[in-house]
Amino acid sequence: MKLLFIGDVVGSPGRGGLAAVMPRLREEHAPDLIVVNGENSAGGLGITEKTAKDIFAAGADVITLGNHSYRQRESWDFLDRAENVIRPANYRHANPGKGLCVVRVNPADGGPAYQVAVINLIGKIGLDAARSPFDEVDRLLADLEKSGAADTVIVDFHAEVTSEKVAMGWYLDGRVAAVLGTHTHVPTADGRVLPQGTAFISDVGMTGARDSVLGVKKEQAIEKMRTDMPVRFESATDDVWVMGAAIGIDEKGLATDFTQILEPAS
Numbered sequence: 001m002k003l004l005f006i007g008d009v010v011g012s013p014g015r016g017g018l019a020a021v022m023p024r025l026r027e028e029h030a031p032d033l034i035v036v037n038g039e040n041s042a043g044g045l046g047i048t049e050k051t052a053k054d055i056f057a058a059g060a061d062v063i064t065l066g067n068h069s070y071r072q073r074e075s076w077d078f079l080d081r082a083e084n085v086i087r088p089a090n091y092r093h094a095n096p097g098k099g100l101c102v103v104r105v106n107p108a109d110g111g112p113a114y115q116v117a118v119i120n121l122i123g124k125i126g127l128d129a130a131r132s133p134f135d136e137v138d139r140l141l142a143d144l145e146k147s148g149a150a151d152t153v154i155v156d157f158h159a160e161v162t163s164e165k166v167a168m169g170w171y172l173d174g175r176v177a178a179v180l181g182t183h184t185h186v187p188t189a190d191g192r193v194l195p196q197g198t199a200f201i202s203d204v205g206m207t208g209a210r211d212s213v214l215g216v217k218k219e220q221a222i223e224k225m226r227t228d229m230p231v232r233f234e235s236a237t238d239d240v241w242v243m244g245a246a247i248g249i250d251e252k253g254l255a256t257d258f259t260q261i262l263e264p265a266s
């Protein structure tokens with residue numbers, strides 16, 4: 001089975017870029033499952049039902065989120081209803097939405113179907129985790145083992161610092177198919193399959209304008225940093241790229257290969 005994982009979609013330029021590039025990515029990687037981080041899809045901050053619809057229309061099967069999950073108030077109710085949109089599992093249990101979903105995947109090669117659990121976790125360092133992501137993922141994996149609900153697990157680890165992400169990769173090596181880092185919007189060069197069969201990268205990067213500071217208009221980001229005054233951020237529009245990874249997964253639920261995706265939209 002082939003997984004296509006795409007990093008944080010930023011605003012309408014990101015959503016447009018995703019829609020434009022997806023046919024190319026489909027042709028090149030023939031994905032059976034597409035997971036997209038949508039935490040910045042609504043004007044750069046959070047998600048709405050409409051921006052989720054756009055991402056699903058571009059081909060996503062599952063949308064993951066992160067620290068901006070609740071920035072759009074209208075999404076709170078949507079997150080409770082949406083089946084395949086997940087927020088960090090180690091947020092408070094009472095918060096809207098859920099942190100894990102299971103999807104059935106029928107591979108195009110005609111092989112047996114997979115039951116894939118997608119888990120969203122948030123890092124503890126510099127972000128607001130309610131519980132340790134390490135303890136949380138242990139608990140979720142134990143639950144999945146007991147229930148038999150999934151044979152393959154994919155983790156979007158939304159975290160600030162590379163050390164915490166690398167540690168999570170090693171912690172889960174051989175236990176899940178992939179640990180994909182998101183949040184920093186800057187792709188790292190450490191993508192690979194770890195020795196026990198888990199695909200890992202510290203950060204896949206973003207889907208948005210590279211002529212920017214992390215997707216925000218660069219003049220606005222610079223003004224904020226230079227003045228420490230409130231500045232309204234808008235999503236930048238120029239030089240949109242789609243960043244992510246394509247990962248082969250075998251019938252044991254472990255990764256066979258890792259390909260980084262850095263694809264200009266035009």
Ligand SMILES: [Fe+2]
Nearest residue numbers: 008039040183
């Ligand atoms: Fe983000």
Ligand SMILES: [Fe+2]
Nearest residue numbers: 066067068183
């Ligand atoms: Fe984030």
